[in-house]
Amino acid sequence: MKKLDNLVSDLAPRRFGLYGKLWVGFLSLVILAALYAYSRQLRQGLVITEMRDYVLWGVYISNFVFFVAISLVGSLITAILRLSGARWSTPLTRISEIIAVAAIVMAGLTIIIDMGRPERLLYLFLYGRLQSPIIWDVIVISTYLVISLLLLYYPLLPDFAILKKYSGDKPRRQRWYARLSLNWKGNPEQKRRFRRAVSMLSVMIIPVAFGIHTVTAWLFATTYRPGWDSSNFGPYFIAGAFVAGAGAVISIMYVLRKTYKLDNYITDLHFDRMGKLLVLLCLVYLYFNINEYLVPAYKNTEGEADHLHQLFLGEYAPLFWLVIIGGLIVPILVLIFPKGRKPLPVFVMGLIVVVGAWWKRYLIVTPTLLHPFLPIQGVPESWHHYYPSGLEWTITFGTLAMALLIITILVRYLPIIPIHETAEELGITNKSETPAP
Amino acid sequence: MAAENKISYHPVKKDNQESRREFIDKGLKAGLLGAVAAGALKALNSCRDTAGEDGEMVELMSTDGTMIQIPASEVEADPGLKGEHYRAREGFDNRKFVMVIDLARCKNAKKCMSACNKGHFITGDDAWIKVYKMQDSEETAPYWQPTTCMHCDKPPCVKVCPVDATFKRKDGIVLIDSERCIGCRFCMAACPYSTRVFNWEEPAQGETTDIEMVLEHTQYTPDYAGVPSKKGTVDKCDFCPHMIEKQKLPHCVSACPNGVFFFGDAYEDSVTNGDETFRLSTLLKEKAGYRLMEDLGTEPSVFYLPPSGRLADFEEGLDNYTPYESVDKTKEDEKA
Numbered sequence: 001m002k003k004l005d006n007l008v009s010d011l012a013p014r015r016f017g018l019y020g021k022l023w024v025g026f027l028s029l030v031i032l033a034a035l036y037a038y039s040r041q042l043r044q045g046l047v048i049t050e051m052r053d054y055v056l057w058g059v060y061i062s063n064f065v066f067f068v069a070i071s072l073v074g075s076l077i078t079a080i081l082r083l084s085g086a087r088w089s090t091p092l093t094r095i096s097e098i099i100a101v102a103a104i105v106m107a108g109l110t111i112i113i114d115m116g117r118p119e120r121l122l123y124l125f126l127y128g129r130l131q132s133p134i135i136w137d138v139i140v141i142s143t144y145l146v147i148s149l150l151l152l153y154y155p156l157l158p159d160f161a162i163l164k165k166y167s168g169d170k171p172r173r174q175r176w177y178a179r180l181s182l183n184w185k186g187n188p189e190q191k192r193r194f195r196r197a198v199s200m201l202s203v204m205i206i207p208v209a210f211g212i213h214t215v216t217a218w219l220f221a222t223t224y225r226p227g228w229d230s231s232n233f234g235p236y237f238i239a240g241a242f243v244a245g246a247g248a249v250i251s252i253m254y255v256l257r258k259t260y261k262l263d264n265y266i267t268d269l270h271f272d273r274m275g276k277l278l279v280l281l282c283l284v285y286l287y288f289n290i291n292e293y294l295v296p297a298y299k300n301t302e303g304e305a306d307h308l309h310q311l312f313l314g315e316y317a318p319l320f321w322l323v324i325i326g327g328l329i330v331p332i333l334v335l336i337f338p339k340g341r342k343p344l345p346v347f348v349m350g351l352i353v354v355v356g357a358w359w360k361r362y363l364i365v366t367p368t369l370l371h372p373f374l375p376i377q378g379v380p381e382s383w384h385h386y387y388p389s390g391l392e393w394t395i396t397f398g399t400l401a402m403a404l405l406i407i408t409i410l411v412r413y414l415p416i417i418p419i420h421e422t423a424e425e426l427g428i429t430n431k432s433e434t435p436a437p
Numbered sequence: 438m439a440a441e442n443k444i445s446y447h448p449v450k451k452d453n454q455e456s457r458r459e460f461i462d463k464g465l466k467a468g469l470l471g472a473v474a475a476g477a478l479k480a481l482n483s484c485r486d487t488a489g490e491d492g493e494m495v496e497l498m499s500t501d502g503t504m505i506q507i508p509a510s511e512v513e514a515d516p517g518l519k520g521e522h523y524r525a526r527e528g529f530d531n532r533k534f535v536m537v538i539d540l541a542r543c544k545n546a547k548k549c550m551s552a553c554n555k556g557h558f559i560t561g562d563d564a565w566i567k568v569y570k571m572q573d574s575e576e577t578a579p580y581w582q583p584t585t586c587m588h589c590d591k592p593p594c595v596k597v598c599p600v601d602a603t604f605k606r607k608d609g610i611v612l613i614d615s616e617r618c619i620g621c622r623f624c625m626a627a628c629p630y631s632t633r634v635f636n637w638e639e640p641a642q643g644e645t646t647d648i649e650m651v652l653e654h655t656q657y658t659p660d661y662a663g664v665p666s667k668k669g670t671v672d673k674c675d676f677c678p679h680m681i682e683k684q685k686l687p688h689c690v691s692a693c694p695n696g697v698f699f700f701g702d703a704y705e706d707s708v709t710n711g712d713e714t715f716r717l718s719t720l721l722k723e724k725a726g727y728r729l730m731e732d733l734g735t736e737p738s739v740f741y742l743p744p745s746g747r748l749a750d751f752e753e754g755l756d757n758y759t760p761y762e763s764v765d766k767t768k769e770d771e772k773a
Contacts, residue, residue, distance in 0.1 A: 044638055044639075045636070045637055045638040045639060045668045045669055046620075046635070046637050046638075046669065047637040047638035049637075051637070052562070052563075052635075052637065053562075053563045053625070053631075053633075053634045053635055054631065056622045056625045056626060056635060057622065057626060114621070115619055115620050115621055115669075116618070116619070116620015116621070116622070116635065116636070116668070116669030116670060116671075117618065117619045117620040117669040117670060120600075120617075120618075120619045120620075121619070123600045123617065123619055124599055124600060124619070126600075127600040127601050127602075127617065128599060128600065129598065129599060129600065129601050131596055131597075132596070132597050132598055132599040132623070133597060133623075134597070134599035134621060134623055135599050138599075219623070220626075222597065222627070223593070223597075223626050223627045224593065224627075224629045224733055225626070225629070369626075372629075372631045373629045373630070373631070373730060374567075374569055374584065374630060374631050375569060375570075375571075376631075377567065377569055377570060378563075378564070378567050378568070378569075379562060379563055380562055383562075
């Protein structure tokens with residue numbers, strides 16, 4: 001019982017300290033600025049962005065693809081690692097589910113931000129046509145959101161029950177924990193159902209996760225445009241998504257370990273393992289990148305040649321090489337050595353990977369649109385390029401801040417390391433639970 | 438299927454004068470000409486021998502050019518091309534509209550653009566008709582290439598629309614219902630011909646006085662694109678069903694001083710630019726017509742005739758060609 005007390009006092013949600021409050025304040029400010037920018041967009045239209053008839057999708061869409069990519073981490077850590085019996089990842093499951101839920105919620109919101117007529121959102125359900133990849137995206141993203149929420153919530157049931165017991169001094173919160181724990185007693189029947197539900201959800205979420213990002217890739221691949229017209233796009237996006245998601249988990253687990261002094265739970269071993277995982281994912285993604293760029297470059301058809309020239313040597317070359325080398329090759333080179341897999345370098349690499357992943361989506365969306373089949377003529381000179389406007393950036397940063405705020409709030413009120421599962425693994429029994437017969 | 442329903446007409450003669458007369462003859466039935474005359478014809482054909490009770494007679498020209506008198510009561514109001522069951526989403530019965538653009542005639546006069554802009558009250562930065570300066574390779578000659586919406590028979594834009602806002606009609610026309618469009622712009626990404634434009638802001642159509650007049654008489658219908666254009670929705674060339682309905686040619690066709698644009702009906706196998714009429718199949722065969730990006734399988738309804746045997750040499754750096762003049766700007770825009 002003593003041990004469980006320690007565990008709970010280590011892992012129970014805690015009030016924000018000064019930095020926590022500053023952080024929330026900062027995020028709120030960014031979100032407020034974005035709300036102002038969005039209100040201008042609602043009034044004036046998408047003209048406040050720098051998107052025009054040629055670059056018809058810009059930073060909003062690349063941001064959307066980024067969020068979808070990040071959300072895949074929920075399935076990677078909770079489902080794939082769980083099913084493959086990698087017990088070391090247990091302390092990371094809650095973090096990754098929280099990230100997944102925040103990211104998929106923001107993916108949905110971001111796509112609404114990009115709509116010219118957001119008030120017609122319901123038309124997607126009233127008049128939806130199944131042959132449109134957008135409808136596939138609507139279906140599969142909402143499914144993924146539901147499964148992710150369940151996969152976040154179920155493992156919380158025993159934790160809520162524990163927290164209920166330990167929050168006697170705060171009756172209001174105790175009532176909430178009691179309600180949320182859905183009468184979890186921890187009897188064998190409940191445990192049996194619980195294990196079945198979680199493993200079923202873990203299996204179910206994998207095809208849906210592949211679905212969301214494959215469909216997102218198909219939004220591009222189902223068009224004719226050079227740079228998008230690729231049968232490689234589905235797996236290419238999935239591979240990239242796992243890289244981005246792993247980077248996100250690494251970054252956030254490092255911050256949480258520092259802030260909440262969780263060194264005993266998120267250990268150097270976790271960074272070592274996540275570092276190795278990230279190397280593997282980066283290598284797979286590198287492989288898909290080579291496929292994606294080398295084969296068209298070899299053939300060098302007219303449309304592809306223009307597109308690739310712009311990426312390799314032209315306007316987008318500095319960004320392109322920064323993303324490929326900085327965001328992919330450098331992390332591989334650093335993390336392949338044991339010394340590179342200490343917490344700090346892993347954190348830095350994780351952060352770089354996430355930033356690189358964001359820009360990578362930008363490079364996938366925009367340059368292609370600057371190379372339509374018919375030349376860009378008879379339009380203002382500025383339409384030949386795309387530099388997002390200040391308001392566009394403000395809204396985009398707002399969505400990123402919103403995702404971080406959702407994560408922060410969930411971290412504030414939920415145990416970020418699963419208490420019950422950790423207790424089980426440490427062999428600590430919770431006496432209030434009925435022991436197995 | 439629909440092709441079997443086509444009405445056959447007399448062969449079109451090569452002589453321009455002759456062919457024009459033939460076209461008018463057909464037009465009476467086919468409905469590309471004056472409404473009253475068509476009504477009269479219907480009255481004649483109906484062969485009812487009830488004389489007008491009030492005895493009032495009207496004088497009309499028959500199809501062979503002779504003047505005849507018939508009782509006024511026999512002249513029925515023209516039902517028009519629309520017919521009783523016309524729906525904007527379904528289109529005209531037994532029609533398959535096509536366009537032929539003769540690149541050999543195009544001198545980049547851009548009258549098509551200004552007429553189209555005017556006819557559809559386009560005020561944005563991007564016209565629906567564009568005239569491209571094309572040069573396929575360094576060794577080959579440059580030429581001007583006007584593009585409208587291709588009104589593809591396998592339209593990639595329609596395929597990707599999530600809410601059925603853009604649709605293909607049985608008469609071949611692809612339209613946009615701007616009261617349905619959610620502004621996702623997937624259709625624009627899907628269109629390989631860059632033909633679609635977006636209303637990034639509230640269209641400044643209020644400044645054009647004419648649209649008020651049109652709007653007063655019309656409920657919104659997708660077959661009159663641009664009346665009105667709506668913020669946050671996609672617009673494009675609509676093949677002017679509102680002109681076809683009045684049995685007139687689309688704005689670009691009648692405005693072109695060089696007769697570049699031919700419009701017509703594939704079932705009738707005829708196209709006209711207002712001055713000359715050709716049998717579509719013969720024209721395409723003799724002039725080696727083609728469609729843009731045939732390899733994509735979109736099957737456009739717009740055919741091109743190659744720029745060979747041109748009326749005028751290509752003027753390099755044509756004086757009136759600047760990279761920014763797709764749309765006649767309002768005075769305020771010019772100041773800004």
